Amino acid sequence: MITEARKYQAFYTKSTPIVDYMVSKLQLNSLDKILEPCGGDGVFIDCIIEHNEFAKIDICELNPFAINILQKKYSNFQNINIRECDTLLDDELSFNSNFGGFYDKIIANPPYGAWQDYEKRIILKKMYSDLYAKESYTLFLYRCIELLKDNGILSFIIPDTFLNLHMHKSIRKHILTKTKIKELALFPSSFFPGVNFGYANLSIITLQKSNNQIEIRNNSFEVKTNYNNVEQLNNRNEDDLKIYTFSQNEILENPDYAFLISDNSLVSKTINNSKLKLGDIANCVTGFYSGNDKVYLKVNSHNLKNGKNYEIIDSKKINKDYKNINDILNGIETEKCYLPIVKGGNTKFLKPVGWYMNWSTEAVSHYKNDKKARFQNPKFYFKFGIGVPMISSSSITASLIENKLFDQSIVGIFPFEENLTYYLLAFLNSPTCNKLIRTINPSANNPANYLKKIPYKIPTEIQKNKIDEQITIILNSIKENGNYSSDNEKIINLIIEEIYGF
Ligand SMILES: C[S@@+](CC[C@H](N)C(=O)[O-])C[C@H]1O[C@@H](n2cnc3c(N)ncnc32)[C@H](O)[C@@H]1O
Structure with missing residues (x-):
């Protein structure tokens, strides 16, 4: 029997510093059309409407129980539209992404490695044929990049395994050729309350969709690591951090487009690839x-x-x-x-x-x-x-x-x-x-x-x-x-x- 929590991967982002950091990366503006593709109980929405009460927000959520909570919570908000749907399969979202994107901003903590039943897996494999369909977070990331308008911004909190695991080569290529990476923050999974997956770290990636290939290739971005605590995400004083700057061109030339960041990427690579333990x-x-x-x-x-x-x-x-x-x-x-x-x-x-x-x-x-x-x-x-x-x-x-x-x-x-x-x-x-x-x-x-x-x-x-x-x-x-x-x-x-x- 699969539990509800495992089925929906309902690990809500109960961390003010993480939510604040991610929302700040969106550079919100009053006319933005925003998507939260994995609503949960609305932690990101609460923070967004604090800054921008009239933001036009679409929330998608699969779990009827969470939908119930969201509907009650935002019943007085005309500008918040809540839909019980599967973000990965939903026809309306497919329609919008086929027309070159729909949203100015997207923010998400998608399910990681979410359990999918056999039939759904077959459909997902067809829809996202280049991707590793068993790892749900990369499918959400792909989907949401497609849903962004040109110059739209997205902020996702996801495991850092997409940076160098072989099976995530396609999502790396997609990111590196369709978006400009704005910032990548890497930190231990223990910063996320109630989670510690041991083998991987967490990352928050901020991307800007772009149709300009020259700008994309020349785009340089910062990777920030060595955080001592979660509060440091919002700290202006970055003295303790390790900050690496890369151009997208450089990463595109790496084998398998891997992000080889500091000695740490070699450490995670060794952990992920070693045959003997x-x-x-x-x-x-x-x-x-x-x-x-x-x-x-x-x-x-x-x-x-x-x-x-x-x-x-x-x-x-x-x-x-x-x-x-x-x-x-x-x-x-x-x-x-x-x-x-x-x-x-x-x-x-x-x-x-x-x-x-x-x-x-x-x-x-x-x-x-x-x-x-x-x-x-x-x-x-x-x-x-x-x-x-x-x-x-x-x-x-x-x-x-x-x-x-x-x-x-x-x-x-x-x-x-x-x-x-x-x-x-x-x-x-x-x-x-x-x-x-x-x-x-x-x-x-x-x-x-x-x-x-x-x-x-x-x-x-x-x-x-x-x-x-x-x-x-x-x-x-x-x-x-x-x-x-x-x-x-x-x-x-x-x-x-x-x-x-x-
Ligand atoms: C990791 S939680 C994050 C929730 C919330 N965004 C937060 O950060 O607290 C993922 C959420 O996505 C929902 N979910 C899982 N699969 C989904 C799907 N295919 N479509 C839409 N929502 C989904 C789960 O029910 C869960 O509420």
Whole structure:
């Protein structure tokens, strides 16, 4: 069963900064004929009539429930015409676009990847034969470009995948040959309340229809990225932004007309095109929780970060030979029943040992039965792998789990081939990996499901050997002196950069 929300992709633009920015890009004027092709509950309309009470507005909307809301809301507005129709198929709109456009301004947050039934898909494929019919937003964009008059302006909020994915080559060509791009703002999908698609960013594209091919080709436009927050969209002070200027001619000469914007486009390209992901070469799993750490967890010193409220471990109770105990997942019967556990905290390469978990048979039985405890993914406990804290401070970090327990604030990464562990440890600590994970998920969280999506590139034998060598030096240095030389890390990061290209 398909839900109503999924069917209509009813993600309304409940963000004043986004709505204000998009409406400002339309350069409204009192005689404008305006189209909102995906009405929703009218967020764009509300903002438009605030500026221009008598604007002549047509709203199209497919969902009868939303139509009902719109009709009630705008019942006193003679100038607002609401139609329950399918924007992509509607005959009246087709008629208007066949006559060279009808609207001065169009504003939309169209459905992304909206579900279409089989019959409709066949019609859409015929009507929009050049486009990738499964991605609804490109069909809306095409439709609306056709509906604009010469010099008419459109502002759309859509995923940024049209900028370089192969399947969107035709819509790129259409934009680049029928319109002048006025501005392109790129930002994380998390700026849109309630949405975060992980793999793609969002964009707001502002276009002006043009019949003048020379002007189109010579048109240059700005791409703005690096927004820290959504409010910055309307900020006149653009000091923090990265602004790139392109001419349309230049983009038309790129392979597949791809918009190759900054290193970030290479990052998204790598994410979108990579055949292998971390999840294909390693298990990425969440760790253990006792259910009551105050009782079961101990520290070797109160100087340990966040360690003050825990009891100090009696060193006689630490079991150093636990690796040789066969049925360790059932607990230890002797008094030496405390085992090292790796917890969160952003330390690269290797964390000092400081935390010990009670692993007596009674305690383990409690972990297995207690409702609050999480005895999850036990086959990875005490194995050789890597831990990535679920929450990063600034950059993602990874440290070795040398056959220890790891807690639930950590994602354990256990390569299917153990000899990849050092290479992955190097990669997960690199700026390259940080760019990838922050593009996949711009928040500072690294849950297992996002980590699994990180593209994996196979290093050459030489690259891998060099990295293994540098990691060995770093690990030995941490064990001997508690620190390591940044020169070794730089060498590693350069090799990773060479492998990924950024
Ligand atoms: C992402 S929402 C955006 C709504 C509103 N414009 C906003 O920004 O809050 C997309 C809207 O388009 C409507 N819709 C989906 N497919 C449509 C179609 N083929 N024709 C017209 N409206 C459609 C949905 O019902 C939904 O209200």
